[in-house]
Amino acid sequence: MLWLKIATFIVWLYVVYALHRAELFFFKFLVGSVGMFFFLMMFIQPIILHPLSMAVTAVTGIPGDLFGFYDSYYRHVTLFIPKDTISVSMIIDYECSGIVEIMAFSSLLWFYPLYNNLEKLVIDTIGIALIFLVNVLRLFLIAVLIYYYGNEIFYFAHTLFGRVIFYIFSITLYFYVFTRPHIIRQKVGVFKYGNIDNIEPDR
Amino acid sequence: MEISTILSRIVRELLFWLAWIIIPFTVEIIPSVRSYFIVVRKRMKDRRKQRKESDYYLPEITLAIPIYNSADTLEACLQSIYYSDYPRELMDVLLINNGSVDNSFEVYSNCLVEMKDLPMHWLNSGQGKAKALNMAIFNSQGKYVIHVDSDGKLHRKAIKNIVKRFEKSPDVDCLTGVVLTDMEIIEQTDDFFLRVVRRCEFFEYCQSFLAGRNYESERDRLYTVAGAFSAFRKSALMKSQLYNILTVSEDTQFTFQLRTLFDKGIRLCENAFFIVDPIDSLSRLYTQRQRWQRGEIEVSHMFLQDDLHILRDFFRNFMIRVLLYDHTFAFPRMIWYFAIIFLVFINYPMWLVIGSVIAIYLLYVLSVYLSYKNVHAYLVDVDDVKEYYRSRRSILWLLPLYNFAVFWMRLAGIINSIKRTGSWKTFTPEEEWASFKEVVSNDFMTITDLRKGIIKGIHNE
Secondary structure (H helix, E strand, O other): OHHHHHHHHHHHHHHHHHHHHHOHHHHHHHHHHHHHHHHHHHHHHHHHHHHHHHHHHHHHHHHHHHHOOOOEEHHHHHHEEEEEOEEEEEOOOOOOHHHHHHHHHHHHHHHHHOOOHHHHHHHHHHHHHHHHHHHHHHHHHHHHHHHHHHHHHHHHHHHHHHHHHHHHHHHHHHHHHHHHHHHHHOOOOOOOOOOHHHOOOOO | OOOHHHHHHHHHHHHHHHHHHHHHHHHHHHHHHHHHHHHHHHHHHHHOOOOOOHHOOOOOOEEEEEEEEEHHHHHHHHHHOOOOOHHHHHHEEEEOOOOOOOHHHHHHHHHHHHOOOOOOEEEEOOOOOHHHHHHHHOOOOOOEEEEEEEEEEEOOHHHHHHHHHHOOOOEEEEEEEEEEEOOHHHHHHOHEEEHHHHHHHHHHHHHHHHHHHHHHOOOOOOOOOOOOEEEEEHHHHHOOOOOOOOOOHHHHHHHHHHHHOOOOOOEEEEEEEEEEEOOOOOHHHHHHHHHHHHHHHHHHHHHHHHOHHHHOOOOOOHHHHHHHHHOOOHHHHHHHHHHHHHHHOOOHHHHHHHHHHHHHHHHHHHHHHHHHHHHHHHHOOOOOHHHHHHHHHHHHHHHHHHHHHHHHHHHHHEEEEEEHOOOOOOOOOOHHHHHHHHHHHHHHHHHHHHHHHHHHHHOOO
């Protein structure tokens, strides 16, 4: 199957390059970022998932140790939360690692036509660091909830509460990376009138 | 299986769904339910405030019609004014030509003969709608100035209803009418697909004006007046900075100006209708929506640069929320749509993925149905429109799909506005496809030439 993946990758590269030369900015953004996301998930994700999960576990362990809510075992990508007589172990898997969010953000950014490459590099570095830290915060809060309310809260804390935190953060990040600079840099007053066939009425 | 186990399983499934539909739910469905109740409340308030016909004073008014190659539509437009129920002697119609090269003037001359008792004047301005409207402002005499596009027709009661609304509400300086597409043309469309698109567009206009803008108007948050049909108190116009000639979206720019610089009241007049032609084709819809999106970004650039801090301005400035909805949310939405496909690849059960999509679609249908109920109640004085709207309500099942298509067009508008210079000419999908094909075929030509060259080289020709 590897040859098929590589062939798809080459076709994708060519299509993006052709869209770039045809000056089809929207389609380049669409095909480019969606494709990049898929290929990152296909090629890069298996390589960095485990180290990333270990890093997330290790950093999440710092406030856990500090406040005594839980222990972290980064080699086993596990948080160990003692609750009364039993203990809850939380494994930092694929969903908890924040890898999907990191790759989605990077894919959108690298094909967003507002920035030059240097800007993209800087913004992506800061963006990934922020996503990582917010993910740590999310896991810390989930673990604290479990510490106080037990295993019953796990599903709510993880599936809903954790996602809402990530959701609010992502919107804020996207606003500052995609919306605000676009509004500020938007060029106004360089428009020209085309011929009548291309004029659509305002409504 | 024990009942508690079954219950806990159901709760787990529900929580899973809630997590996935949280984006469309918070962004679209909750606001639509909220706006439904606010518009219902407004309707009840309006009913209490109704006054008798004889209570109104009808002043002299000015109608300003910018003309740009309008020969085909001008006569119908003027006729709709001529046959309106507003006294003709109280109307002054200004036709402002801004660079036409067709026989619009001839059409005007014929109308002048045909409609002798309607006062009309022809003026010439520089090219551009904004310049035409600015000239109209300075030449208007009436207490109210009504801007009407030359490519549509006013409903018989539209002018009187707008004037009555102004007279009733001294705090309002600007009113926007309701723009709808022509039902007859929609139903005469031969092509089935285009007819469905046009019906969707009709419902979209109804909902956008009578549900969306009605809600915005009630909360004093109208983002833009309809460029095709809007009315102003002359006194407010004279204090303004006139129409901006630099943007493709002069109407939105003007709305922002009135609101942010002069704190003027801007409302929707929900019983003044203006009928325009439906969209020509899907590709025209594509270019039109891109241009609208660009307009929004340009105007935000002009007025919101200092208010772009989400944490500080989110609750303070509703325009930031509009921008957040139209611009920022577009990106997670795009990811979300593709993530659904990706879920299948990472071994989520197919039934769960398809089930989620169906559930979300049904929620969207529910949301457009709520708007439908509101709009239906607001269609007063226009029995034909009301009947048409009711009889075609099955289109509500397709409306979320249409809105989905429009979402991609607006996203294209966001991305293209970054690189392309503002132009009234936006590339159609056909033109874009042609330019892509050209690049690809050039590449193939290069490869073929190279191959031929190598073969020649090998054979030492």
